[in-house]
Amino acid sequence: MGKRPREESELDDGHPPKRTRPSSTDHLSRLSDELILRVLSYxxxxxxxxxxxLSNxxxxxxxxxxxxxxxxxxRFVRPRASRLPGIKDVDDSSGNLHFASKVSRWLDDEHLIKRGSKTNWKRQYKLRHNWSKGSCAVNEIEVAEQAPVxxxxxxxxxxxxxMASQNDGLRAWSAKDERRMLAQSALGGSSHAPPTSMAIDAKExxxxxxRVIVGFEDGAFGLYSLDHAEGRFLHQYSHEPSRNGVVSAVAITYPYAVxxxxxQRLSLYCFKVGGRDERRPDGTSPPVLLHSLKSETVWPPLSTSLRTSNSDVVVSVAYALPTYLSGWTVGIQEIRLDQTGRLLETRLASAIDQHYRPLAFSLQPIVHHLPSPTPGSLATSTATELRHIHSKPTSLSYTHPYLLVSHPDNTLTLYLVTSTADALAISAGSRLWGHTSSVSGAHVGGRGKxxxxxxxxxxxxxWELEGGFASSAAKKRLATGDLSVQLRPEKRSTNEPAQAGLDLVLNKAALIDGLDESSGLTLIRGWxxxxxENVVVLKEQSQGRQALVVYDFT
Structure with missing residues (x-):
């Protein structure tokens, strides 16, 4: 075989050409900051x-x-908008720097837009990312050495x-940064009974x-205010004890309280805004009792809520409901009033249509999470019906429009409540799997988390339950089990160096900070x-020690 002819460049100097080395000049840094930001946006x-x-x-x-x-x-707003019915995504995803400028397009994140330059968007991104991955730091706040009764x-x-207790009164702790007590006060007023319920005004x-409202065992209730600047509680009003019994649930959206x-007696009060009565020790004018209603069908667990608008006031009571041959289901009652306190209407709704079955079992159960029985098989139909029977719920949480119920068989059920001027309805329940032991407590927020x-x-x-499961994409997430992520705390090694940067990819496990597994804390009540930013769980030890375990996602 003949030799390869030499190239002209090789003949000139007698040596083969060398590889071109990459330039050591940083051309990117020569660009203006605006152009570099444009490059970084991709x-x-x-x-x-x-x-x-890389550098400062x-x-x-x-x-x-x-x-x-x-x-x-x-990552977080656009996919969420696409899951909600009636909202179309009008933005082009090809442009990374193009996003909705209207506050309404950010849904429940509009408060971040209104803060303007005060919003740390990198911190918000990290926070939402940690929620989606279940990544958090965990520590505990000791509540009591012995469980109070x-x-x-x-x-x-x-x-x-x-926190409210008979021994320590009313306390407020910071769940952010340094865990410290913000304020503490005795439960003032004429009632010396232990507290049994508490609620915070979410729309202050x-x-x-x-504002904090506390209900007591003897039927009394008290109104308090936490002054964040001075770090103290202000006792505003105490209601006298009542013969109606233990106050099992309270709600407040000032000036209204429930x-x-x-x-099973529900009472709606209205405080006079700015009113003061110098003859009373607390100085606040007593509220006016607008309505008092008695029910015969409300069973615990239950949840009360209070919503106000420019035209009316809505009091809602969600509760467990026993049904003949079908175990338990859920019901809800709404009481609508105008701003003057005049009763407009009261209406009821339940999910009984999805859970009630006649004796003959002649009709196929309307339950989406159960497989269809084999045609002509009475035994299969009966077995399916037995699986369909519900036990009494262990907990219930209602934040409109989401109603979440937990069961002792390791599952939860999500219902969507539709409340319009013309009708009140509860959708068919969607069963949620994921837990491997009995669920004792659950809490749902207004955006479906x-x-x-x-x-x-x-x-x-x-859980990410926003929008329910009406769409095909939501049903797919329900079938594949992508609705929830489990928090799996692991101890942080003391010799492990701190990771720099955001840790968005590798930070998949929850990190423990100060929580000793040998402490033997076991859940008793399930709150x-x-x-x-945080998930808080009240845990108790069999010997009596109590602690608040704080899961910090920041």
Missing amino acids: LPVPQLVTCQR KYNILAGDSQLWKSQYYN PPVIVQLHDGVIY AEPALS TMTAT AVSVSRRGDELRV IGFDE
Whole structure:
């Protein structure tokens, strides 16, 4: 075979050509900051995080608020809008820097837009990412060395944990950053009975004050305000004890307040805004009793809520409901009033149409999560019917329009409540699987996010239930089990170096900070709550020690 002829470049100097080395000149840094931001806008999040580690300049550029605002919208707002019926996505996903500028397009995230430059979009992205992956740090706040009788009442709202007990009174703890007590006060008033229920005003008009209503065993209730600036509770009003029995549930949207007693009596009160009575020790004018209604069908567990608008006031009571031959289902009652307190209407709805079956079992059960029986097989139909029977719910949480019920058979059921001017209805229940032991507590928020905890407290799940399961995509998520993520805490090694950056890809396991597995905390009552940044669970030990376990997603 003949030799390969030499190229002209080889003949000139007698040596083969060398490979061209890459230029060491940083051409990218010569660009203006605006052009670099444009280039960075096309990078995925992991590479964007890597760029922040290059230099101080790129740390600032890659952490630009508009970049992370766009990433936040494309990952969390746009898919959420596509899941909701009646909302169309009008934005072109090809442009990373293009997102909706109207506040209404951000749905329940409009408060982030209204903050303007105060919103840390990178932090918000990390927070939502950690929720979706179940990544969190865990620590505990010791409540009592011995379990009080009756137990402590706990509520979580806007980063503050409220606790009420007969021994320690009313306490407020910070659930953010440093866990510390914000305020403590004795439960003032004429009632010396232990507290049995508590609620926080979620739509407080005064940001510096948070109103708290506490119900007592002797039928009394009290109104308190937490002054965030001064760090103290203000006792505003105490109602005298009542013969109606234990106050089992309360709700407040100032100036309206609702109490529900164990004898199934619901009372609606209205406080006079700005009114004061100098003859009373607390100084606040007593509320006016607008209506008092007695029910014969409301069974615990139950949940009361209070919604107001410019035209009316809506009081809702969601409750468990026994049905003949079909175990238990759920019902809801709504009481509508105008702003003057005049009763407009009261109406009832239940899911009994989906759960009631006649004796002959002649009709196929209308339950989406049960397989269809074989035609002509009475035994199969009867077996399916037996699976269809529901036991009494272990907990119930209602935040319009979501009604979430937990069962002792390791499952939950989600119902959607439709409330219009003409009708009130509860949709067919959708059974949720995921827990491997009995579910003792669950809590659902207004945007469909929910948390649940097993009876022993060793299994917590975060659920994304927004929009229900009417669409094919939602049914697919229900069938594949992609609705929830389990929190699996693991101890953090003391020798493990701290990871720099956002840790968006590798941070898949929950990290423990200060929670000792040998402490033997076991869940007794099953209270659980959450806000934008934390999940809080009240755990008790068989010997009596109590602690609030805080799962921090920041």
